[in-house]
Amino acid sequence: METAYIEVQKLSKTYSAKNGTVEALKEISLSIPQNEIFGIIGLSGAGKSTLVRCLNLLEKPDSGTVIINGEDLLTLSKEQLRIRRQKIGMIFQHFNLLEQQTVLENVCFPLEIRGIPVKQRKEKALQLLKQVGLEDKAKAYPSQLSGGQKQRVAIARVLANDPDILLCDEATSALDPETTKIILNLLKEIHDTMGITIVIITHEMKVIQEICTQMAVLHKGSLQECGSAEEILKNPKSKAAKRLLMIKETEEETDYVG
Amino acid sequence: MDTYGKDYEDTLVVEGGVVNSASAATDVITDVTEKGTITIAASPTPHAEILAEAAKLLASQGWTLDVTEFEDYIQPNLVVDSGEIDANYFQHIPYLDDFNAENGTSLVAVSGIHYEPFGIYPGTKATLSEIADGDVIAVPNDTTNEARALLLLQDNGIITLVDGAGLTATVKDIVDNPYNITIQELEAAQVSRVTDEVAFVVLNGNYALAAGFSVAHDAVAYETSDSAAAQTYVNVLVVKEGNENNEGIQALVDVLNSEEIKQYIIDTYDGAVVPFED
Amino acid sequence: MLDKAMLEMLLEGIRDTLYMTLLSTFFGYIIGLPLGIVLTLTDKDGIAPNKIIYRILDIIINITRSIPFLILLILLIPLTKLIVGKSYGATATIVPLTFAAAPLIGRMVESSLKEVNQGVIEAAISMGARKRMIIFKVLIGEARTSLLVGVTIVLGTVLGYSAMAGVVGGGGLGDIAIRYGYYRYNTKIMLITLIFIVVIVQLMQGLGMLAAKRLDHRR
Incomplete structure (x- = not known):
């Protein structure tokens, strides 16, 4: 295994809920090498979303460290963290586009945040829209797009800042199998051409199967298994991994949304 | 009553x-x-x-x-x-x-x-003889009190109301206003509170008392027994x-x-x- | 039907009502918009949670909103005199109207901004957006239709408050309706002023809604 690009050490996070507390993460330690497509799988409530949100500190862990490219994120100042986040892209299950802005304006947004002049913003945004196959939708509003198109806009938006890491939080869970495939292929293409380290959170084994090179299995806030995706898929050791593979086989009947 | x-x-x-x-x-x-x-x-x-x-x-x-x-x-x-x-x-x-x-x-x-009686009380002016062009006089804004105030102003030669304007007179009934007085209509309780901003105020006795005026000593003019009011x-x-x-x-x-x-x-x-x- | 003096009075009433309502709402937003933004940011789910600031503003708003407008009108007279130099007249009523509108506006803005999808705010944070960018581009930008609907509601409410302006000689249609329609039993004047008020409110409502609809790209 290469040296870790993203290094998570003893990450813990507890939420207080109405009836007591929920341990979302229990001392998770994880290494994600550079330029991999790393899948994190688990059922709803496994803590995988919390984990990925800790990677760009949208969520502050109670204890543990998050080191990216040798830099401990928790030691950064607010301003340093803000700048660092610009290079950690994130896409979401519900796309989270600006509904009142056009597709082009959405893709321009991260560039606007960085203070890039308007003309350059537009040029780059149009080029990115071309890359995701939506140049003809530049003037449309998100409400006029399908789910798959919205996610492609979100991907174009996230690429605008030339990120070195792309976090995908259930990015295909709101999409049908056909569209899921298109989005996953797009992610793979981005990975192959731009060399971005991708972390994918999912509850669907087929997503892992499709594009992930490495994977981790989470269950109730604990890490169950971690390693080569190919090997775990072939020969799962943990109960959780075995169960998720079983679900995958009966997937057509049940729909789990994380 | x-x-x-x-x-x-x-x-x-x-x-x-x-x-x-x-x-x-x-x-x-x-x-x-x-x-x-x-x-x-x-x-x-x-x-x-x-x-x-x-x-x-x-x-x-x-x-x-x-x-x-x-x-x-x-x-x-x-x-x-x-x-x-x-x-x-x-x-x-x-x-x-x-x-x-x-x-x-x-x-x-x-x-x-x-x-x-209604009285005219001093605001920024102490006597009616000081009245000047464009002065503001505050009066109550409800039917009877406004009419009584206007009638009192008329009795003192400050304005003239249309013939027959009685106890329902309003500012619209003013036909002659030689001093170009602005009649400022205010809630009755509010009239006594603007004495430092207007030339004169026209008040009923109880509000004048509440505002610290002595009707007998402070009023520059008040209703006489032969007034309509x-x-x-x-x-x-x-x-x-x-x-x-x-x-x-x-x-x-x-x-x-x-x-x-x-x-x-x-x-x-x-x-x-x-x-x-x- | 109407004599010239009456007509003049009505026209003046319309002018005074619009003057008081529009300016008070405008100044109300100068205070209320930042207030609503700070409330949104400092609330526990906001992007800069601060219990103390939120609590203090929350209490101030609740107190000022509980004061009947008539009392506020009287209480603020010293401040009114300080600001406009006069305690009576249409301009003088703008001060208490502004202070009556501001906490209402603060609440309306807060509720509008809180409708903004939390996910979009998170996306902006994940992109490394500054707070200022999140406030203007995400919160206000995304909530703009709701904010505009809020403006029309505030305008209607302020117009209603302005009827009380007669207490300090502010004039306006509401004052005419009360003094001539109610005090002097002039049903015709009452009816005419009410029709004018309804038309003004309808116009403001209609224009506001039209603008809101035009600006809404969510569907």
Whole structure:
């Protein structure tokens, strides 16, 4: 295994809920090498979303460290963290586009945040829209797009800042199998051409199967298994991994949304 | 009662009047001619106070004046109409006329006793002779009070109202305004609060008192007995029709119009209550 | 039907009503918009949670909103004199109207901004957006239709408050309706002023809604 690009050490996070507390993460330690497509799988409530949100500190862990490219994120100042986040892209299950802005304006947004002049913003945004196959939708509003198109806009938006890491939080869970495939292929293409380290959170084994090179299995806030995706898929050791593979086989009947 | 009588009480009444009409009604002899007791219903202030003074004078003539105080404005008319009480003293003529029409009673005014005059009070100007072009004068904005204020300004030669503008006059009825006065209409309670911003304010007595003005000493001008307002809003002594000339009532009228009572009113109320001169 | 003086009075009333309502709402937003933004940011789910600031503003708003407008009008007279130099007249009523509108606006803005999808705010944070960018581009930008609907509601409410302006000689249609229609039993004037008020409110409502619809790209 290469040296870790993203290094998570003893990450813990507890939420207080109405009836007591929920341990979302229990001392998770994880290494994600550079330029991999790393899948994190688990059922709803496994803590995988919390984990990925800790990677760009949208969520502050109670204890543990998050080191990216040798830099401990928790030691950064607010301003340093803000700048660092610009290079950690994130896409979401519900796309989270600006509904009142056009597709082009959405893709321009991260560039606007960085203070890039308007003309350059537009040029780059149009080029990115071309890359995701939506140049003809530049003037449309998100409400006029399908789910798959919205996610492609979100991907174009996230690429605008030339990120070195792309976090995908259930990015295909709101999409049908056909569209899921298109989005996953797009992610793979981005990975192959731009060399971005991708972390994918999912509850669907087929997503892992499709594009992930490495994977981790989470269950109730604990890490169950971690390693080569190919090997775990072939020969799962943990109960959780075995169960998720079983679900995958009966997937057509049940729909789990994380 | 008059239109601002209620507010007057709000300011001056310190103890609630005791309503003892029930007990009074039972042991009162309705026949006035039997020289001895005259019964009368009245509002606590200033009416009952003036009557208390009158009672002393009547006592010396052999009359007993039995005053019952009422806080409301309906009962005192009903008890007089029913004959339980001989007379009342709390209202002005417009209210009496209205009451008779509404309730089918036959009550009559025997004599005007007092009125509570509107006055022009100094704002940034101390006397009317200082009035200058473009001055602002604040007046109350409700129907009667605004009209009385405008009529008072007219009586003092500041403005002229259209012919026939009576107690419903508004600023729209001003036909001549030689000083180009701006009439600023304000909520009655607000008028006294702008004295540092306008040339003069026109106020009813109770608000003037509340604002710390002495009606007698501070007003640059106020309503006289022959003004339309005083003629209309004079507080009257009222009896049931037919009893006007009863001996006791006549004695009461004489006393209430006596110099002693007039002096008492002038001394006691500092101009906020003024004896009415026929 | 109407004599010239009456007509002039009505026209003046319309002018005064619009003057008081529009300016008070405008100044109300100068105070209320930042207030609503700070409330949104400092609330526990906001992007800069601060219990103390939120609590203090929350209490101030609740107190000022509980004061009947008539009392506020009187209480603020010293401040009014300080600001406009006069305690009476239409301009003077703008001060208390502004202070009556501001907490209402603060609440309306807060509720509008809180409708903005939390996910979009998170996306902006994940892109490394500054707070200022999140406030203007995400919160206000995304909530703009709701904010505009809020403006029309505030305008209607302020117009209603302005009827009380007569207490300090502010004039306006509401004052005419009260003084001539109610005090002086002039049903015709009352009816005419009410029709004008309804038309003005309808116009403001209609224009506001039209603008809101035009600006809404969510469907």
